[in-house]
Structure formats: C-alpha cells, structure tokens
Amino acid sequence: MKNPNVLVIGSGVAGMEASLILGEAGQKVYLIEKESLIGGQTIKFEEVYPNMECATCMVAPKQQEILQNENIELFLLSEVEQVKGSVGEFKVKIKKKARYVSLVNCIGCGACYEPCPVSLENEFEEGLSKKKAIAVACPGALPNVPAIDPENCLRLNGKKKECQACKEACMFDAINFSEKDEILDLEVGAILIATGFGLLDAKNLPQYGYRKAKNVYTAMEFERLYAANGPTEGKLVLRDGETPKSIAIIHCVGRSEQGYCSGVCCMYSTKFSHFLKHKIPEAKICEFHTDLCIPGKSHQKFYQKILNQGVDFIRFDDIKVEEKNGKMQVIYKNGNGEKDKFIADMIILSPAMIPGGDTESLAKTIGISLDKKGFFSTQSEKLSPVATAVDGIFVAGCAEGPKDIPGSIAQAEAAAGKILSILR
Amino acid sequence: MNEKIGVYVCECGPNISERIDIDRVLEEISSAEGVKVAKKFGLLCSNDGKNYLADEIKKEELTHLVVAACSPREHEQTFMNVCLEAGLNPYLFQLVNIREQCAWMISDKEEATRMAIKYIYAGISRVTLHKPLLKKELDSIPDVLIIGGGISGIEAALCLAGKDRKVYLVEKTESLGGMVKKFFELLPYQGSNLAVIEEKIEQVQNNENVEILTSSEVEDVRGFLGNFEAVIKSKSNGSETKEIKIGAIIVATGFKLFDPKNIPQYGYGKIENVLDALEFEQMSASGKILLKNGNPPKSVALIHCVGRNEKGYCSKVCCLYSIKFARHLQDKLPGIDVSEFYSDLCLPDKADQDYFEEAKKKGIHFIRADNLELKEKDGKINVEYKVAGGKKDSIAVDMAILAPAMVPSEDTSKLAEILNLPLDETGFFKEVHEMLDPISTPIEGVYVSGCALGPKNIPESIIQSQAASGKILSSLIPGKKIEPEVKVSEIREEFCTGCQTCLSVCFYGAISFDEYKGISVVNEAICRGCGSCVGICPSGAIRSKHFTYPQLYLEVLQALR
Numbered sequence: 001m002k003n004p005n006v007l008v009i010g011s012g013v014a015g016m017e018a019s020l021i022l023g024e025a026g027q028k029v030y031l032i033e034k035e036s037l038i039g040g041q042t043i044k045f046e047e048v049y050p051n052m053e054c055a056t057c058m059v060a061p062k063q064q065e066i067l068q069n070e071n072i073e074l075f076l077l078s079e080v081e082q083v084k085g086s087v088g089e090f091k092v093k094i095k096k097k098a099r100y101v102s103l104v105n106c107i108g109c110g111a112c113y114e115p116c117p118v119s120l121e122n123e124f125e126e127g128l129s130k131k132k133a134i135a136v137a138c139p140g141a142l143p144n145v146p147a148i149d150p151e152n153c154l155r156l157n158g159k160k161k162e163c164q165a166c167k168e169a170c171m172f173d174a175i176n177f178s179e180k181d182e183i184l185d186l187e188v189g190a191i192l193i194a195t196g197f198g199l200l201d202a203k204n205l206p207q208y209g210y211r212k213a214k215n216v217y218t219a220m221e222f223e224r225l226y227a228a229n230g231p232t233e234g235k236l237v238l239r240d241g242e243t244p245k246s247i248a249i250i251h252c253v254g255r256s257e258q259g260y261c262s263g264v265c266c267m268y269s270t271k272f273s274h275f276l277k278h279k280i281p282e283a284k285i286c287e288f289h290t291d292l293c294i295p296g297k298s299h300q301k302f303y304q305k306i307l308n309q310g311v312d313f314i315r316f317d318d319i320k321v322e323e324k325n326g327k328m329q330v331i332y333k334n335g336n337g338e339k340d341k342f343i344a345d346m347i348i349l350s351p352a353m354i355p356g357g358d359t360e361s362l363a364k365t366i367g368i369s370l371d372k373k374g375f376f377s378t379q380s381e382k383l384s385p386v387a388t389a390v391d392g393i394f395v396a397g398c399a400e401g402p403k404d405i406p407g408s409i410a411q412a413e414a415a416a417g418k419i420l421s422i423l424r
Numbered sequence: 425m426n427e428k429i430g431v432y433v434c435e436c437g438p439n440i441s442e443r444i445d446i447d448r449v450l451e452e453i454s455s456a457e458g459v460k461v462a463k464k465f466g467l468l469c470s471n472d473g474k475n476y477l478a479d480e481i482k483k484e485e486l487t488h489l490v491v492a493a494c495s496p497r498e499h500e501q502t503f504m505n506v507c508l509e510a511g512l513n514p515y516l517f518q519l520v521n522i523r524e525q526c527a528w529m530i531s532d533k534e535e536a537t538r539m540a541i542k543y544i545y546a547g548i549s550r551v552t553l554h555k556p557l558l559k560k561e562l563d564s565i566p567d568v569l570i571i572g573g574g575i576s577g578i579e580a581a582l583c584l585a586g587k588d589r590k591v592y593l594v595e596k597t598e599s600l601g602g603m604v605k606k607f608f609e610l611l612p613y614q615g616s617n618l619a620v621i622e623e624k625i626e627q628v629q630n631n632e633n634v635e636i637l638t639s640s641e642v643e644d645v646r647g648f649l650g651n652f653e654a655v656i657k658s659k660s661n662g663s664e665t666k667e668i669k670i671g672a673i674i675v676a677t678g679f680k681l682f683d684p685k686n687i688p689q690y691g692y693g694k695i696e697n698v699l700d701a702l703e704f705e706q707m708s709a710s711g712k713i714l715l716k717n718g719n720p721p722k723s724v725a726l727i728h729c730v731g732r733n734e735k736g737y738c739s740k741v742c743c744l745y746s747i748k749f750a751r752h753l754q755d756k757l758p759g760i761d762v763s764e765f766y767s768d769l770c771l772p773d774k775a776d777q778d779y780f781e782e783a784k785k786k787g788i789h790f791i792r793a794d795n796l797e798l799k800e801k802d803g804k805i806n807v808e809y810k811v812a813g814g815k816k817d818s819i820a821v822d823m824a825i826l827a828p829a830m831v832p833s834e835d836t837s838k839l840a841e842i843l844n845l846p847l848d849e850t851g852f853f854k855e856v857h858e859m860l861d862p863i864s865t866p867i868e869g870v871y872v873s874g875c876a877l878g879p880k881n882i883p884e885s886i887i888q889s890q891a892a893s894g895k896i897l898s899s900l901i902p903g904k905k906i907e908p909e910v911k912v913s914e915i916r917e918e919f920c921t922g923c924q925t926c927l928s929v930c931f932y933g934a935i936s937f938d939e940y941k942g943i944s945v946v947n948e949a950i951c952r953g954c955g956s957c958v959g960i961c962p963s964g965a966i967r968s969k970h971f972t973y974p975q976l977y978l979e980v981l982q983a984l985r
Binding site for chain 1: 584
C-alpha cells in the first residue's frame with residue numbers, strides 16, 4: 001500500500017499550485033518553506049506582463065487557500081534534513097526552526113515592531129530598506145505573523161538577555177522566547193521539489209558596475225522599487241531621492257557566463273520600460289539586448305507596444321558600465337560593430353536566473369542529480385519533463401530551469417497530475 | 425417582523441477596541457429593528473470565541489447573525505462554519521468589516537465609531553433579506569474525452585486512464601501520433617529518437633481503459649463538469665455516430681504550419697527546392713535528402729521566422745528545429761554548406777544554447793538578416809538579404825528550407841463553437857487566465873493542452889497534458905459528488921422577455937434559451953455567480969442569489985445615510 005501523503009518543498013507559485021491540487025484531491029500535503037512567509041518570488045512583483053496584472057493580488061487568494069486548506073499542513077522556516085526510502089514509502093526528516101511568535105495567537109497587528117531596538121537590512125527588499133529583529137518581510141506577507149530573527153534579536157543572541165520589548169507590546173500573548181527548533185519525521189509516498197531560482201550576483205561581473213556605480217540596480221531591486229508595498233512605496237527614485245531622467249536596461253547579464261538564456265528577461269525588461277514610461281513619461285529609456293527572446297503568443301505584441309511608445313531597443317555585442325565625474329555611461333558596440341555610449345541616471349541589470357541557493361545541498365540530501373547548469377534534472381530525454389531519475393520524486397517550476405509564471409504553474413499542475421496518477 | 429438578529433462585535437484585542445467605542449456601537453445597534461442581542465467579545469476567531477458564538481446562536485435562538493470584525497477574506501469562512509455547526513444556515517450571516525475599513529483607516533475615534541455604526545446597520549438591513557441557500561450535490565462521471573491523438577492527447581490518456589476511469593481518445597485521422605510522427609528525429613534532450621513516441625503510442629493502445637476512436641470527430645457536446653454528453657462521428661464506419669457520457673474534456677488538437685505561399689518573396693510553390701519544415705522532416709525521415717534533379721544538395725539555406733511578422737508572434741520552436749536540420753544535413757552530407765538566416769535566436773530552455781553553440785562550432789553559418797527574398801538564378805536559389813546597418817548581400821544555394829509560424833489547426837474554430845470556448849486574437853484557444861490558469865477554459869471541466877493553446881515544444885505540450893490530467897484527477901474523483909456554486913443567478917420567468925442579451929455576456933456558457941417558453945434559462949450547475957447577466961438584463965428579470973437589488977440597495981443606503 002503506497003503512502004498517499006505528499007511532501008512539497010517550496011511554497012512559491014509552483015509549490016502552492018501543486019499543493020492546492022493535491023489537497024483538493026484529498027491527499028495530505030506537507031508543504032515545507034524555508035522562509036517565514038509563503039508565496040515565493042512572485043509576491044515581490046507589483047505587476048506582471050503581458051496584462052500588467054497585480055501579482056500580489058493574483059497570488060493572495062492562493063496563499064489564503066493554502067493557509068486554510070485542511071489537507072495542507074504548512075511548515076514555515078523549515079528545511080529537509082534527510083530523505084530515505086523509495087516511491088510510496090519515503091521517510092523524511094524536517095528541521096523546523098523556531099519562529100518565537102505563535103501562528104495561532106498572533107493576529108498580525110504589528111504592535112511589536114516599533115519597540116524592537118534592533119534595525120537590520122531587509123533581505124526581502126533586496127536591502128533597500130530596514131526591518132526590525134521581529135518583523136514580517138513586507139506589508140501583506142502571509143501568514144501575517146512576524147518571526148524573530150534569533151541571530152539579531154538581542155535577547156536570543158545573548159547581547160541583552162533581559163530585553164522583551166516585543167513581548168511587552170504584544171496584547172495576544174503570541175511571543176514565546178523559549179520556543180525551540182524541532183526535528184519532525186514525516187512519511188510520504190511522493191516528493192515534489194519546487195525550490196525556485198536565484199539571480200546571478202551581478203557583483204561577479206564587474207563590467208556592469210553593480211555596487212560600484214551608485215545607481216545600478218538589479219531587476220529584483222527595481223521590482224521592489226516599483227512595488228506599492230516596497231521600500232519607496234512605488235516611487236521610482238534614485239538613491240538620493242531624485243527622479244531618473246535617462247534609464248538604461250541591460251539584458252543578458254551573465255547569459256554567456258552561465259551558458260543559457262533565461263527566457264524571461266526580455267519580457268520583464270520590456271515591462272520595466274512600461275513602468276518607467278508610466279511613471280516618468282518624459283524619461284529617455286534604452287533597452288540593450290542581444291537576441292530578443294519573446295516566445296509566447298501575446299509577447300511580441302507587448303514588445304511592439306512598448307517600442308511604439310518611443311523606447312529605444314539597441315542590439316549590443318560588447319557592453320560595459322563606467323562612472324565618470326558622477327555620471328554613469330553605458331559604453332557599447334552595437335549590432336553593426338559601431339562603438340557608442342549612452343549617459344544614464346539609472347541602470348537596471350537583468351541577470352541570469354540561477355539555481356536557488358540550497359539546490360546543491362538539497363540534491364545531496366534527497367539523492368538526486370543536477371544538470372550541467374546546476375538545476376534539478378528531469379527525464380526530459382525520455383519525454384518525462386517533471387519526473388526526476390528517482391521514482392516518486394518530481395520537480396516543478398524554476399528549480400528545473402528558468403521559466404515564467406504560467407510555465408511554472410503548468411509544470412506544478414503536471415507534477416500534481418503525475419503524483420495523483422502514481423499514488424492512486 | 426419576527427427576526428431574532430444577533431450582532432457580535434469583535435474587539436480584536438486592541439485593534440478594534442482601542443479605536444472604536446464599542447460600547448457606544450452596541451448601545452446604538454441594540455435598538456435597531458429585529459436585533460435581539462448586541463454584544464462584544466475579545467477575539468471571536470479564537471476557539472473560545474467560536475464556541476461562544478455557537479452557544480449564543482443556540483441559546484438566543486437566532487434567526488440571523490451579524491459579526492462586526494475583520495475582512496471577509498480573513499474570517500468569513502470561519503464564522504460560516506460556526507453557523508453550520510450551530511444549526512444556522514451560513515447564508516443567514518453577514519460579516520461587517522470594521523477593522524480594515526474603520527479602525528485601521530480612520531484615526532479619529534469618534535469618526536471611526538460613527539462609521540462602524542453605519543456599516544453594522546448596513547449589515548443588519550442586508551441580512552434580514554438573506555435567504556437560506558442550500559449546497560447541492562451532484563453525481564459525477566469520472567470518465568474523460570480527449571480530442572486529438574497527438575503527443576498531448578496520448579500523454580493525457582496515459583496519465584488519466586485507470587481501473588476506475590475510462591478515457592475516450594478521439595483522433596480525426598486514421599492513426600495516433602499527430603505531428604510528432606512526421607518528424608525524423610527529436611532534439612537530443614527532448615526525446616531524441618522516436619522510439620519514445622512509439623512507446624507511448626503502444627502503451628496507450630494496450631491500455632484497456634482507453635478506447636481509441638480513430639477517423640472520428642466530435643460533433644456535439646452538451647452538459648457541464650461531471651456530466652457531459654458528447655456525440656462522436658466515425659468516418660470509417662459509414663458515418664456511424666456514438667454517444668458517450670463523460671465528466672471532463674481535454675482539447676488537444678494541435679497546430680498546423682502557416683502556408684508560406686502567403687508571402688510571395690519566399691518563392692514557396694514557385695521555385696524548385698524551396699521546402700517547408702515539415703517537408704524537410706519527411707524527406708529526412710525517408711533517408712533521401714535530394715534535390716528535384718536527384719542530386720544531393722551542396723548548399724542549403726534555412727530561413728527562420730517565416731510569417732512571424734504576419735502572425736505577430738514568435739513560434740519559439742523554429743530556431744531549434746532549424747539548428748536540428750542543419751546538424752542533420754552536416755551529418756548526412758559531409759562537406760555541405762549550411763546557412764541559417766534568422767532575426768532573433770530564441771533559445772529559452774536551459775539546454776538550448778549549448779545545442780546552438782555546438783552547431784556554430786561545426787561551421788554552420790548564422791546570419792542575422794531581414795528583408796529576405798528568394799529568387800531563381802541559374803538553376804540555383806539566390807537568397808538576397810539585408811544585414812544590420814542596411815547592407816545588402818546574397819548567396820546562392822541548392823536548397824532552401826522555410827520555418828513557418830505555427831498556426832491553429834483546421835478545426836479549431838469549429839470545435840470552439842461546439843464546446844462554447846473562446847479563441848484569442850491569434851486564433852488559438854484562449855486560456856481562462858494567461859498567468860495563473862494556463863490550461864483551463866471558462867467552461868469548468870473543459871481543458872486545452874499543447875499547441876491548441878499556442879506554439880510550444882514537445883516537453884511543454886506533455887507538461888500541459890499532465891497538468892490537465894492533474895486538474896481532472898483532483899476535481900473528478902470516482903464516487904465523489906461535486907458541489908456547484910450556490911450563489912448563482914436566477915431568471916424570473918414572468919419578467920424575461922426572451923431578448924437573449926444575457927446569453928452573449930455569460931462567460932461560462934451557463935445560460936441557454938428555451939425556445940418553447942421563449943425565455944432564457946440558467947443552468948445552476950454551470951453558473952458561477954459572476955453577475956454579468958444581472959447587470960445586462962434590460963428587464964431586470966435576472967437576480968443574483970445573495971446579491972439581489974434590494975439587498976444591495978438597503979446595504980448601500982444604510983452605509984451612506
């Protein structure tokens with residue numbers, strides 16, 4: 001008898017979609033998420049192409065459903081420690097870190113943030129804003145319950161053992177400093193890996209001037225700048241508060257280094273031009289691209305629309321960013337081999353999508369292989385695009401390789417389909 | 425009036441109690457018509473709170489319940505469950521949001537209190553008009569109809585068929601396999617040799633739970649999720665028709681290629697040895713890559729993006745199969761000169777770029793060009809083109825292979841009509857939500873997968889078929905009943921003039937016209953309660969259960985008073 005339970009690792013759009021389908025089918029789902037909130041990367045996007053819908057709003061009902069579905073048991077701040085067994089009878093050990101805030105008692109009023117004496121860089125906001133040692137990642141995070149960062153909390157790291165500012169502010173007795181990390185044992189019949197992607201660190205490619213020239217941003221930083229719930233509440237301003245007048249968007253950052261095209265950057269970079277035109281109509285915008293990769297039946301139309309709004313699209317061969325006398329310039333060789341430059345107040349880099357940070361260790365823990373590019377490999381050569389080489393273990397979304405949101409969702413639904421089909 | 429309405433205000437800890445004067449609210453509300461009790465509680469969503477509320481409903485014999493607390497998104501379902509447990513129909517309950525809409529929005533306590541009172545009045549006046557709605561349960565058939573026997577349809581059949589679920593696989597040609605069977609090979613990282621395909625075909629043919637109906641077409645479909653009826657017409661059996669009952673449908677009717685004759689400058693159909701991609705696939709499959717004169721070609725031009733501009737989209741797969749062609753030509757005809765003419769190289773999958781780099785190393789020329797024109801010259805094909813910067817150039821080749829855009833297959837629009845499915849502006853089937861629900865259609869229980877939705881590669885088609893299967897496996901469980909939406913539209917016969925305006929706005933195909941009575945009829949099993957028909961009905965004959973005009977009117981009136 002196969003164990004009908006399923007372990008889903010990662011609660012981004014792919015993990016959530018698969019969990020909801022499996023949950024609806026009546027399977028017990030253990031959804032493991034290493035962060036303190038669910039939703040993955042998609043919830044960082046204000047609007048998504050090509051219909052410019054609000055991503056947060058699109059995903060929120062799914063997040064709510066995940067939190068309310070009786071068949072889905074969610075483990076936040078949790079990671080997989082060990083996997084043994086085989087299809088139908090996997091035995092999994094999970095490490096669940098302490099949150100120090102009760103998911104049951106806390107109502108998310110936020111009264112505890114203000115009194116916390118610690119101020120930290122907010123990673124969720126790409127370091128563009130500060131947060132407290134007790135915090136939610138961003139307004140609207142779900143579950144709307146903060147977590148305490150034990151490394152930075154003065155009481156938990158031992159620097160000021162008597163501090164209980166947050167506990168005093170909490171009216172719901174939600175804070176528990178004595179909560180401990182736990183190891184949990186789960187038994188499942190199938191496993192789905194949906195751990196998503198990371199972005200190539202633009203610091204590794206010094207020619208783009210990231211973290212050297214002042215106003216060079218990565219795509220994810222720019223997404224957060226545009227987001228209404230982000231660090232500037234959606235104002236497109238430079239680090240000194242000024243509005244940029246000329247903006248360069250550079251595609252394919254790290255494409256040749258990684259050896260693959262990420263498939264989504266052309267479209268989201270074009271979306272950035274749309275944002276910029278919308279908020280700063282007089283701005284001069286230049287998109288520097290190599291091959292325009294805009295497959296999909298509605299994407300070319302979107303590109304044409306932006307092109308017609310007066311955004312320049314320049315094909316480059318060589319490109320670098322320099323800062324001279326406080327002015328940034330993009331120096332490039334265009335498609336005809338001619339050298340030219342573009343003076344920019346703001347430069348946005350579209351870096352390659354790379355495997356998520358813990359891909360390698362997770363692969364080792366689970367005992368499955370990665371491909372040449374470091375993503376989880378599937379049996380694509382056998383036309384089984386969501387199945388790994390191990391029976392009962394599946395991959396969906398960007399953990400398998402760069403892809404867009406609908407591609408991730410389709411793959412998650414496919415994995416759920418395969419799981420339901422083998423566990424029945 | 426003999427309502428016994430209970431109004432309960434949640435303090436939400438300090439969230440509501442500190443910013444709204446709850447005692448004043450209760451004082452005011454308790455005298456409202458029909459209100460039997462008005463009380464406050466610390467945290468109604470807590471277990472204590474829920475038990476308290478259930479006890480109150482029973483003790484006070486409440487006929488209606490109003491809870492003034494947080495957003496319905498947070499706890500509407502929580503309190504509906506409390507009602508159910510306490511024996512009160514959950515639709516006789518109204519949640520009034522005085523946290524997000526008053527306490528958190530209005531800093532002045534006096535003003536917030538005033539607004540909260542208004543909103544609670546609005547809730548009370550609305551709830552008195554609520555009708556108890558009952559959930560219905562319908563039997564469902566787990567069997568599935570798959571239209572199209574290509575790789576998408578085959579994959580879905582394999583995923584779905586089981587001892588408690590029969591699959592009907594309808595294919596209009598004589599055999600299974602679709603377009604893929606015409607290919608001489610697949611990309612090495614996407615199936616490589618065709619044995620993988622043959623294996624899948626064999627599996628589906630040997631599956632006793634799959635009934636394969638070749639040379640057959642779907643003539644008619646009626647019904648809704650769990651209970652569809654379809655008429656299948658067989659061309660081989662003397663036009664015999666067969667009626668089947670199924671619970672869900674997958675449309676996997678694939679694509680065809682854009683006809684390059686529509687763009688005269690490519691010379692297709694006029695110049696000898698200008699082929700389209702499918703013709704070259706078949707020529708390679710035959711093992712004889714030859715010119716019309718019987719000699720093997722010494723030089724070949726591969727022309728990408730044929731019809732891209734005309735159709736307005738990139739078909740995604742052409743760059744890769746053109747590279748596949750080039751590499752195959754080099755393997756089979758050593759010394760051959762191969763040039764690829766492209767506009768943008770579209771290599772979005774993780775293994776694509778390596779495949780391209782290898783081709784480049786093998787000496788295949790890649791030329792970015794536009795304004796291509798093919799002309800016959802001294803028995804050869806002269807490819808004239810413009811490179812970046814506008815410079816003109818040309819080469820003469822023995823053979824040219826065109827990579828035309830993928831377009832919807834022949835019977836797409838006919839099937840769209842039969843199934844009442846929308847098409848998008850490119851003529852492919854339209855998904856219900858391009859981002860979040862890429863394989864569903866507005867008709868519940870009907871899915872589309874593979875190239876019927878738009879150009880894609882083989883793995884993506886397979887993924888979509890497995891995805892559609894996942895949706896069906898989770899929503900149509902053998903022996904389990906389905907629960908349609910209860911807050912649906914209803915048409916009052918006496919007011920309906922039979923104008924049929926509602927039919928045109930119903931996204932879900934839930935309304936039909938009763939010719940005999942001359943009125944529109946809502947199928948409650950299909951209606952999802954969006955209310956479009958209510959808004960458009962010129963005679964006011966349609967109302968939305970739980971959102972009737974009097975309910976909305978009184979609610980708004982009180983909120984604005």
